[in-house]
Every structure is written in structure tokens, then in C-alpha cells.
Amino acid sequence: MWTADEIARLCYEHYRTRLPKQGKPEPNREWTLLAAVVKIQPAADQAHGGTNRPAQVTKEVVSMGTGTKCIGQSKMRKSGDILNDSHAEVIARRSFQRYLLHQLHLAAALKEDSIFVPGTERGLWKLRPDVLFVFFSSHTPCGDASIIPMLEFEDQPCCPVRRDWANNPSVEASGDLEAPDDTKKWENLGSPVTKKMRLEPGIPDGVAHHQSSGHQESGLIPPSIGSSHLTAQELATVTGMAPGDAKVVDVYRTGAKCVPGEAGDSGKPGAAYHQVGLLRVKPGRGDRTCSLSCSDKLARWNVLGCQGALLMHLLEEPIYLSAVVIGRCPYSQEAMQRALTGRCQNVSALPKGFGVQEVKIQQSGLLFEQSRCAVQAKRADGPSRLVPCGAAISWSAVPEQPLDVTANGFPQGATKKAVRCLQARSRISKVELFRSFQKLLSNISEDKWPDSLRMRKLETYHEYKEGASAYQEAWSVLRKQAFGSWIRNPPDYHQFK
Numbered sequence: 001m002w003t004a005d006e007i008a009r010l011c012y013e014h015y016r017t018r019l020p021k022q023g024k025p026e027p028n029r030e031w032t033l034l035a036a037v038v039k040i041q042p043a044a045d046q047a048h049g050g051t052n053r054p055a056q057v058t059k060e061v062v063s064m065g066t067g068t069k070c071i072g073q074s075k076m077r078k079s080g081d082i083l084n085d086s087h088a089e090v091i092a093r094r095s096f097q098r099y100l101l102h103q104l105h106l107a108a109a110l111k112e113d114s115i116f117v118p119g120t121e122r123g124l125w126k127l128r129p130d131v132l133f134v135f136f137s138s139h140t141p142c143g144d145a146s147i148i149p150m151l152e153f154e155d156q157p158c159c160p161v162r163r164d165w166a167n168n169p170s171v172e173a174s175g176d177l178e179a180p181d182d183t184k185k186w187e188n189l190g191s192p193v194t195k196k197m198r199l200e201p202g203i204p205d206g207v208a209h210h211q212s213s214g215h216q217e218s219g220l221i222p223p224s225i226g227s228s229h230l231t232a233q234e235l236a237t238v239t240g241m242a243p244g245d246a247k248v249v250d251v252y253r254t255g256a257k258c259v260p261g262e263a264g265d266s267g268k269p270g271a272a273y274h275q276v277g278l279l280r281v282k283p284g285r286g287d288r289t290c291s292l293s294c295s296d297k298l299a300r301w302n303v304l305g306c307q308g309a310l311l312m313h314l315l316e317e318p319i320y321l322s323a324v325v326i327g328r329c330p331y332s333q334e335a336m337q338r339a340l341t342g343r344c345q346n347v348s349a350l351p352k353g354f355g356v357q358e359v360k361i362q363q364s365g366l367l368f369e370q371s372r373c374a375v376q377a378k379r380a381d382g383p384s385r386l387v388p389c390g391a392a393i394s395w396s397a398v399p400e401q402p403l404d405v406t407a408n409g410f411p412q413g414a415t416k417k418a419v420r421c422l423q424a425r426s427r428i429s430k431v432e433l434f435r436s437f438q439k440l441l442s443n444i445s446e447d448k449w450p451d452s453l454r455m456r457k458l459e460t461y462h463e464y465k466e467g468a469s470a471y472q473e474a475w476s477v478l479r480k481q482a483f484g485s486w487i488r489n490p491p492d493y494h495q496f497k
Contacts, residue, residue: 001040001055001057002040002057002059002134004325004362004363004364004365005364005365005366006059007038007059007134007136007325007364008136008138008325008327008364008366008368009366010038010059010061011034011036011038011061011064011136011138012034012366012368012369014036014061014064015034015064015066016369018061018064018395019064019066019393019395019403020393020403020405022391022405022412023066023389023391023392023393023405023412024066024370024389024391024393025370025375025389026389028375028378028379029379029384029386029387030375030386030387030388030389031068031370031371031372031374031375031376031386031387031388031389032066032067032068032088032370032371032388032389033066033067033068033087033088033089033137033138033139033368033371034064034065034066034088034136034137034138034327034368034370034371035064035065035066035088035089035091035092035093035135035136035137035138036061036063036064036065036092036135036136037061037062037063037064037092037093037095037096037099037133037134037135037136037306037321038059038060038061038062038133038134038135038136039059039060039061039062039115039131039132039133040057040058040059040131040132040133040134040322041057041058041060041130041131041132042055042056042057042058042130043056043057043058044058060397061397062096062099062133062396062397063092063093063095063096063098063099063394063395063396063397064092064095064393064394064395065088065089065090065091065092065093065094065095065392065393065394065395066088066091066389066391066392066393067086067087067088067090067091067389067391067392067393068086068087068088068388068389068392069086069087069388069390069392069408070084070085070086070087070282070284070289070291071083071084071085071086071284071289071408071409072284072287072288072289073287073288073289073290074287075287075408075409076290076489076493077493078492078493078495078496079431079496080429080430080431080434080461080493080494080496081410081424081425081426081429081430081431081432082409082410082426082429083392083406083409083410083426083428083429084289084290084291084409085282085289085291086392086406086409087142087282087291087294088137088138088392089135089137089141089294089297089298090291090294090297091392091393091394091428092135092137093297093301093306094394094428094433095394095395095396095404095428096133096306096396097306097307097308097311097428097433098394098396098398098427098428098433098436099396099397099398100307100311100319101311101433101436101437101440102396102397102398102399103115103116104116104125104311104314104440105440105443107125108440108443108444109443115127115128115131116128119315119316120316121316121450121451122448122450122451123314123444123448123449123450123451123453124314124315124316124450125314125315125316126315126316126317127317127319132322132323133306133319133320133321133322134321134322134323134324134325135298135321135323135324135325136324136325136326136327137294137324137325137326137327138326138327138329138368138371139326139327139329139368139371140326140329140330140331140335140336141293141294141295141297141298141339141340142254142255142256142280142282142293142294142295143254143256143280143292143293143294143295143296143339144254144276144277144278144280144293144295144296144335144338144339144343145294145295145298145335145336145338145339145340146252146253146254146256146295146335147251147252147253147254147274147276147335148251148252148330148331148332148335149248149250149251149252149271149332150248150249150250150251150252150271151247151248151249248271249270249271250270250271250273251271251273251274252330253273253274254274254280254293255282255283256280256281256282256283256293256295257280257281257283257288258275258278258279258280259278259279259280259281259292259485259486259487260485260487261484261485262278262279262280262485263275263278264278276335276338277338277339277342277343279292279293279296279483279485279486280292280293280295280296281293281487290487290489292486292487295339295340296339296483296486298324298339298340299339299340299341299343299344299483300478300483301320301321302320302321302340302341302344302356302357302359303344303347303350303354303355303356303357303474303478304318304354304471304474304475304478305317305318305319305320305354306318306319306320306321307319309464309465309466309468309471309472309475310433310434310437310464310465310468311437312468312470312471313450313452313453313464313467313468314440314450316353317353318353318354318471320357320359321357321359322359322360323359323360323361323362324336324340324359324360324361324362325362325363325364326361326362326363326364327363327364327366327367327368327371328363328364328365328366328367328368329367329371329373331363333361333363336361337361340359340361341356341357341358341359341361343482343483344356344478344482346481346482347477347478347481347482348481349477350473350474350477350478351470351473351474351477352470353470354470354474372386372388390407390408391405391406391407391412392405392406392407393405394406394426394427394428396427396428401427404426404427404428406426409426410424410425410426411424411425411426430461430494430496431461431496434461434464434496437464441453452467452468452469453467459497460494460495460496460497461494461495461496461497462491462494462495465494
């Protein structure tokens with residue numbers, strides 16, 4: 001039907017040909033992450049049962065996002081006009097919601113090319129049975145899915161890091177990971193290990209091979225690869241992920257911090273550094289964020305759907321992802337399954353239509369050309385530091401203004417004076433998606449609205465979200481049974497109209 005490489009190739013080609021130069025990394029100096037949602041549908045002749053050939057499908061990118069940053073708690077706004085989280089996966093999902101809104105517009109106008117068909121209850125729509133969606137990300141999601149085994153030193157060469165990195169590995173999840181200029185002091189430039197590090201597309205785009213600093217006072221920390229001091233119990237969480245009898249000497253570190261209320265990381269050297277399976281927040285530079293890791297958000301979408309609370313007013317069932325495909329990078333199938341589905345596998349008593357999905361998880365062998373390691377390999381011994389791109393690009397398969405380029409949560413180039421203007425809002429910000437939802441409702445006569453919208457008058461964004469009762473019940477069950485420490489924004493951040 002489709003392969004992981006076909007999905008990756010389609011997304012990379014879409015990035016090259018459909019996204020503008022604006023917002024993309026500066027060549028040989030910056031890198032970024034890429035995510036997308038791909039619609040899969042039977043080819044026209046297959047849909048009508050006109051052939052005995054193997055099933056042929058059409059694949060179409062319907063949303064795409066790039067980005068590595070998120071804003072700190074102090075920069076959040078109650079007006080809903082800023083993007084709190086601009087990691088590629090989150091941008092792609094919000095862009096997907098914009099696509100779904102457009103498809104509902106088509107359905108309400110009785111256009112046949114919509115992906116939605118009428119549901120069984122008044123005012124509700126459901127996805128065509130032959131349509132499914134695949135989520136693509138060029139790198140493993142930050143957070144729990146990125147805590148994967150690092151095997152013998154010869155197989156996974158390690159970059160030494162400075163003590164401040166080891167003590168504060170927050171740089172990865174916020175996209176603020178910059179290689180220190182003086183790491184070259186540790187490298188024998190002619191050694192096979194160094195050449196392997198530069199040329200093999202296996203070094204993570206946003207993850208340092210952090211080695212614990214112990215109690216050393218300062219300076220660069222040589223790699224520490226011994227694991228003999230760890231107990232069997234401490235290694236149990238990661239050794240189960242190692243292929244065969246390979247020795248786990250460490251884990252790839254995630255910069256995402258455990259949320260308050262979770263057990264927390266041990267911080268011990270080597271493979272026991274992280275506690276797996278925990279909720280984590282993306283850190284910022286100095287200013288803590290309220291944004292949960294992409295691993296946690298994908299796990300949530302796998303139970304509640306990608307459509308969010310607003311669109312559940314108009315949908316009979318949630319919109320789920322059928323598969324997740326990851327590009328070439330350090331990867332563990334077990335870590336991905338644990339992070340995305342394993343933590344929620346025992347959740348039960350969800351309302352009708354909701355359920356823990358058995359999403360298919362695969363990896364492609366194709367490397368994203370503007371990932372950290374691809375750019376690093378191209379630039380060889382460039383004099384300047386490699387830095388994450390500060391911009392985020394959103395693209396949706398919609399007819400009007402499909403592109404949106406932002407930086408620091410606002411359209412790129414917006415001045416502080418212009419921030420309150422309508423032009424200074426991202427098209428995928430909360431307030432703009434809410435405005436699009438209200439516009440959709442205005443195009444539908446009230447007698448055709450679903451019961452959730454006709455029974456009482458809703459005004460604020462918060463009221464509309466809370467009014468999606470089945471969604472809120474499912475979210476409550478999920479928090480109670482699996483994600484009790486999930487950080488929720490106070491209601492006053494959702495009172496805009």
C-alpha cells in the first residue's frame with residue numbers, strides 16, 4: 001500500500017518544492033526539523049473495484065510544519081494570538097486542523113470532494129471510510145521517545161560536552177542546541193571515529209550524546225562509557241530495547257524536563273540517567289515552558305484524536321492517525337511504542353468513539369537534508385557554529401493563504417508595536433483557528449447545528465472547548481488513568497472571543 005521511504009520522500013519533495021525560502025534554515029549554518037500529515041486514499045480505479053492488481057493508493061501531503069522552538073511561560077498571552085509551541089510536530093498538527101476546517105467547509109457546502117460525509121446524527125460529519133492519515137517526522141519526537149539506548153562506544157561515537165550542557169541538557173527540546181566551538185579540542189580529526197561521526201547520517205539532529213558530568217569542576221567532559229557500576233534493575237528500563245546481546249552503555253538524552261508531580265530523573269551516570277515513561281515539558285532558555293513534549297502530545301492525540309475539542313462539536317468520531325513514520329535518525333522501535341501507545345494501553349471506559357489506537361510505527365532510511373546531522377556532514381569544518389533555525393513554517397492544503405511563517409510565536413517580521421494587530425497573528429494560533437471555526441458555523445443554518453451547539457449559547461473559546469462534552473470526558477479519563485500530572489493552562493488563558 002505504501003512504505004516508510006515513500007512517505008519520507010513525498011514529504012521531503014513537498015518541503016523542497018512547495019515551501020518558500022523564507023523561514024528555511026540559512027545554508028550551512030542552520031538546521032531544522034520537519035513534520036507533516038499525509039492523506040492516503042485508494043487510487044480512482046481501486047475505489048471502484050476495477051482492477052485485480054495490488055492495492056494502489058494516492059498519497060498527498062495535507063499539512064506540514066517546521067520548527068524547533070517554543071516560548072517560555074512569561075511570554076504566554078491570554079489573547080490566544082501567540083504560538084506557545086513551534087516544534088515541527090505541533091506546527092504540522094495545527095496546520096492539519098486548518099485543513100480539517102476547510103474540509104468541513106466543503107462538506108457543509110455539499111461539495112463532493114470533501115473528505116467528510118454526513119454522520120448518523122444531525123449536524124455531525126464523519127471521515128470517509130477509505131481515507132486515512134499518516135504522520136511523518138524527520139526525527140524522533142522530543143521527550144520519552146528520544147530516550148533510547150546507546151550501545152558500545154565503538155558503535156555510537158560520543159561527542160564530549162561541556163559541563164554546563166551535562167548539567168542543563170535543556171537545549172535539545174527547545175531547539176537551542178548549539179555545538180560548542182571548542183569541542184574540536186577533543187577530536188583527533190583524522191581518526192576513523194571522527195570521520196564516522198561527520199559522515200554517517202546517524203547522529204541525532206537535536207540530541208547531544210550527553211555524558212554525565214559527575215562532580216568535575218569545569219571544562220569539557222570526556223566521554224564516560226562504563227556501565228559496570230549500574231545495577232541490573234537500573235539498566236532494566238533500557239536494556240530491553242537493545243538488540244541482541246549488545247551492551248547498553250548510555251542513553252540518548254532528552255532535554256525535556258519531568259513535569260512537577262512526576263518521579264523525576266535519577267541523573268545517575270550512564271544508562272540510568274533518565275526515568276522512562278514520564279511526562280515532560282520542553283525547556284526554554286532560562287524561562288520554563290508549559291509545553292508538554294512532542295512524545296506526550298502524540299500519545300494524547302492517539303487517544304483523543306488530532307482534531308482538538310472545537311472540531312469535535314461537528315464530528316461523529318475523532319480523527320486518528322493510522323501510522324507514524326520517522327526519518328533517519330537514532331531510533332528505537334520499543335521507545336517509540338512505549339512513548340506513543342504503551343503508556344496509555346490500559347486506559348479504559350472512554351466515551352463512545354474514543355479509544356487507544358494501535359498506530360503503526362515505522363522508520364524510513366531517508367535523511368532530511370536540513371536536519372542537524374545532514375547539515376553538519378555537508379559543512380565539514382565550517383568556521384561558524386551550527387544553530388537551530390529560529391523560524392517555523394506552517395503549510396496547509398487550503399486554497400487561501402496556505403503558508404504561515406513565524407518566529408517567537410508571531411508572524412516573522414512582526415514588530416512589537418504591531419503585535420496587537422490582526423496581521424500579527426499566525427493563521428494557526430488559537431484565536432485564528434477559533435475565528436475560522438466561528439466562520440464555518442456562520443455558514444451553516446442553526447437548525448442544522450449539532451445539539452452541543454444549539455442547547456446553550458456559547459461565547460468564549462473556553463466555553464466552546466468545554467462544550468464538547470464527549471471530548472472533555474475522554475480527556476478527563478485519560479488524565480485520571482495515565483497522565484495525571486499533565487500541565488493545563490489556567491482558564492483565563494482561554495477567555496477570548
